[in-house]
Amino acid sequence: MKYLSALCLSFAMLFSMPVHAEPILIKFSHVVAEDTPKGRGALLFQRLVAERMGDAVKVEVYPNSTLFGDADEMAALKRGEVQMLAPSVSKFESYTKQLQVFDLPFLFDDLEAVKRFQRREKSRQLLRSMASHDIYGLAFWNNGMKQLSANRELRAPADAKGLAFRIQASSVLESQFAALGAQAKRIPFGESLKALQAGTVQGTENAWSNMTAAGFDQAQPFITETNHGSLNYMLISSSSFWQSIPYATRTELESIVEEVTAQVNKDAEQLNRQGREQLAAAGKAHLIGLSKEERAAWRVAMQPLWKQYEAEIGADVLRAAQTVNRR
Numbered sequence: 001m002k003y004l005s006a007l008c009l010s011f012a013m014l015f016s017m018p019v020h021a022e023p024i025l026i027k028f029s030h031v032v033a034e035d036t037p038k039g040r041g042a043l044l045f046q047r048l049v050a051e052r053m054g055d056a057v058k059v060e061v062y063p064n065s066t067l068f069g070d071a072d073e074m075a076a077l078k079r080g081e082v083q084m085l086a087p088s089v090s091k092f093e094s095y096t097k098q099l100q101v102f103d104l105p106f107l108f109d110d111l112e113a114v115k116r117f118q119r120r121e122k123s124r125q126l127l128r129s130m131a132s133h134d135i136y137g138l139a140f141w142n143n144g145m146k147q148l149s150a151n152r153e154l155r156a157p158a159d160a161k162g163l164a165f166r167i168q169a170s171s172v173l174e175s176q177f178a179a180l181g182a183q184a185k186r187i188p189f190g191e192s193l194k195a196l197q198a199g200t201v202q203g204t205e206n207a208w209s210n211m212t213a214a215g216f217d218q219a220q221p222f223i224t225e226t227n228h229g230s231l232n233y234m235l236i237s238s239s240s241f242w243q244s245i246p247y248a249t250r251t252e253l254e255s256i257v258e259e260v261t262a263q264v265n266k267d268a269e270q271l272n273r274q275g276r277e278q279l280a281a282a283g284k285a286h287l288i289g290l291s292k293e294e295r296a297a298w299r300v301a302m303q304p305l306w307k308q309y310e311a312e313i314g315a316d317v318l319r320a321a322q323t324v325n326r327r
Contacts, residue, residue: 003100004308007217008020008108008211010021012295017062019149023057023058024056024057024058024245024249025057025060025081026049026057026058026059026060026083026084027060027062027081027084028042028059028060028062028082028083028084028085028086029062029066029067029068029076029082029083029084029085030042030061030063030085030086031060031063031064031065031069031070031083031188031189031190032063032064032189032210032213033063033064033213033214034063034064035213035271036143036164036209036213036271037141037142037144037209037264037265037267037268037271038049038086038141038233038264038266039063039079040061040237040264041086041260041261041264041267042061042086043061044260044264044307045096045256045257045260045261046060046061047058047061048259048260049253049256052250052252052256053208053252053253056179056249056327057249057253059084059145059318060230060281062082064190065188065189065190068081069108069188069190070087070091070099070168070169070189070190070202071188072086073085073087074091075242075316076083077237077238078238079133080241081152081207083104083237083238083241084234084235084237085235085236085237086141086233086234086235087233087234087236088171088231088232088233088270089102089103089140089232089233089234090168090169090172090173090175091120091168091169091172092130092135092234093169093170094322095129095133095135096126096129096130097235097312098126098129098293098314098317099126099216099277099307100170100171100309100312100315101126101128101313101317101321102114102229102314102320103104103106103170103172103176103229103230103231103306104172104229104305104306104309104313104321105228105229105298105299106210106221106228106229106298106299106302107229107301107306107318107321107322108229108230108321108324108325110145110227110325111142111144111145111230111269113324113325113326114142114166114230114232114324115142115265116324117320117324119269119322120292121192121322122316122317122320123140123320124176124309126317127139127140127234128228130189131239133165134239134240135236135238135239136236136237136238136239136242137234137235137236138234138235138236138242138254139234139235139257139258139260139261140233140235140261140270140277141232141234141261141264141265141268142230142231142233142264142265143207143209143210143231143232143233143234144207144208144209144230144231144272145164145226145227145228145229145230145231145272146205146206146207146221146226146228146229146230147205147206147207147208147223147225147227147228147230148165148203148204148205148223148224148228149167149203149205149206149211149216149220149222149285150163150202150203150222150224150225151163151202151203151219151220151221151222151224152202152221152223153286153288154203154222154223154288154300155224155290155294155300156224156294156297157180157289157297157301157302158180158181158265159188160177160180160181160182161181161182162181162182162274163178163182163183163185163201163202163203164169164182164183164184164185164200164201164202164203165177165182165184165185165191165201165202165203165204165205165258165305166184166187166190166192166195166201166203166204167184167185167186167187167205168169168186169186170186171316172305172309173205174186175305175308175309176229176302176305179301179302179304179305180189180301180302182203185200185201187200187201189210189214189276189298192204192214192216193218193219196216196219196220197219199217201219202236202320204216204220205228205229206231206277207231207268207272207303208271208275208276209230209268209271209274209275209315210275211223211271211275211279211281212275212278213275216285217282217284218284219280220285221284221286222285222286222288222289223279223285223286223287223288224288224290225276225287225288225289225290226290226295226298227295228298228299228302233280235257235261266285272321304312306318
């Protein structure tokens with residue numbers, strides 16, 4: 001009897017002991033350097049989660065395509081091999097056409113207009129536009145306005161004729177360069193510099209910070225400050241993973257995401273200013289500024305794309321985007 005009592009007591013003590021659950025693991029993979037807005041944002045998210053959530057959640061960050069590259073990161077998310085990505089919105093074309101609004105050239109006057117649009121309800125709806133594909137949009141991360149680089153001066157739209165430009169996987173961007181009489185080749189970001197050096201392409205478009213981080217001025221003697229489009233990322237997870245996280249934990253993570261997003265967008269503006277200054281100071285590439293009239297000519301050449309893609313994107317989305325401009 002004493003033995004049975006002792007055995008019962010042992011079982012009672014065993015089941016009363018606290019259970020230490022395994023931490024929720026979030027693998028965050030991205031394709032750019034750590035010293036870029038996206039790279040810094042991933043590291044800040046990792047740090048804040050560690051500081052505020054202890055052992056409940058663990059974030060691992062894999063930069064520079066070390067885990068998955070442009071071509072396979074979305075498939076990895078669907079397989080559950082990563083839990084968080086921040087792809088360019090251009091990557092979502094096969095899941096929703098509405099996000100093509102961010103690729104339309106000269107639709108937004110400047111970065112401030114982009115930020116105003118992202119605060120509108122229509123933009124918030126875009127974060128949930130891929131729910132049927134198990135993609136959960138958490139936030140928009142900005143990386144500033146895009147510039148054009150090439151192996152010759154680009155002052156007028158006709159100067160781009162006959163060149164091949166590296167682009168992200170985007171039909172809008174293909175049409176953008178076709179409107180200039182140029183070719184567009186879809187090449188992963190991590191392979192861009194080699195493609196430029198090999199002459200596979202003769203130009204590209206990107207934000208100042210990415211051009212600096214990737215060393216594009218090693219292969220591109222001319223960079224034209226066009227500010228023709230915005231480079232935007234969407235921080236995403238899979239809906240099935242994100243919604244499986246306990247409510248209180250998920251709420252805390254989303255609060256951290258909101259804080260990180262504000263810092264990422266602030267850092268992006270600073271890093272792009274610094275990137276432009278570094279490229280200018282290095283002197284490897286000649287930075288070309290456009291007059292108001294010259295920039296207007298580029299806008300006229302590319303503006304027909306707005307109408308071309310209106311049906312796919314949605315007239316309501318285009319109207320919401322155009323109303324944030326202040327001219």
